[in-house]
Amino acid sequence: MLEKEYFPQQIEKERLEIWEKTNPHKTYDNNDKPKYYALSMFPYPSGKLHMGHVRNYTITDVIARFKKAQGFNVLHPMGWDSFGLPAENAAIQHGANPAKWTDENIAYMKMQLKKLGLSVDWDREVTTCKEDYYKWTQWLFIQLFRKGLAYKKQAAVNWCEHCATVLANEQVIDGKCWRCDHEVTKKNLWQWFLKIKD
Ligand SMILES: [Zn+2]
Known part of the structure; x- marks a missing residue:
């Protein structure tokens, strides 16, 4: 029943x-x-x-x-x-x-x-x-790099001094870090870019 x-x-x-x-x-x-x-x-x-x-x-x-x-x-x-x-x-x-x-x-x-x-x-x-996964991420990056589609340049990013990390625009709430609420500043950093339009 x-x-x-x-x-x-x-x-x-x-x-x-x-x-x-x-x-x-x-x-x-x-x-x-x-x-x-x-x-x-x-x-x-x-x-x-x-x-x-x-x-x-x-x-x-x-x-x-x-x-x-x-x-x-x-x-x-x-x-x-x-x-x-x-x-x-x-x-x-x-x-x-x-x-x-x-x-x-x-x-x-x-x-x-x-x-x-x-x-x-x-x-x-x-x-x-884990290596069995990221070996493919690395492989893909190498293909992009060899074709000149991955390159480095300096750019201003959102930076949280407290978390010592870069933040995406969505992670900055009213000028503050979404995780720790500290003030977010702009910082010039060397970064990798992908020429996705090519
Ligand atoms: Zn933070």
Whole structure:
């Protein structure tokens, strides 16, 4: 008999254990169905998921499931955008190893994403700070550099002295750093540019 109430603590725990064993969202290459690639932007492993992550990955999950129901061979992978200053700053702040901090955050957030029940093929997981991934970023950069499409020049950037980092325009709120609220200044720095119009 069906229970009147839904008990997520019990039902979802059982379901997760089954999914761990059966791997129902694995994507196979040798499949005659038309292909569909459902990719969300990878989360930065900052520590814990927030509701913005839940919204973001639920949207892609709905699309992936819809396309699967329509008969597509759907590839819905997940990865970690794991290079960056937050890891360096956290390491300085806590006197910790940035690799350890990053790996621990990935493990925690992966567990959280799994609890959401997303139809992700975890066998395709990538981590951008690992060599098996960044060797391709480096390869791509070398191709651009050899063709003269990657070049260096000085340019003024938004700079937060407290975070010792460059900020994107979106990260400057009312002239202040979005992370630490310190005053943002302009600083001339040597930077890499890509001639995307060529
Ligand atoms: Zn700052």
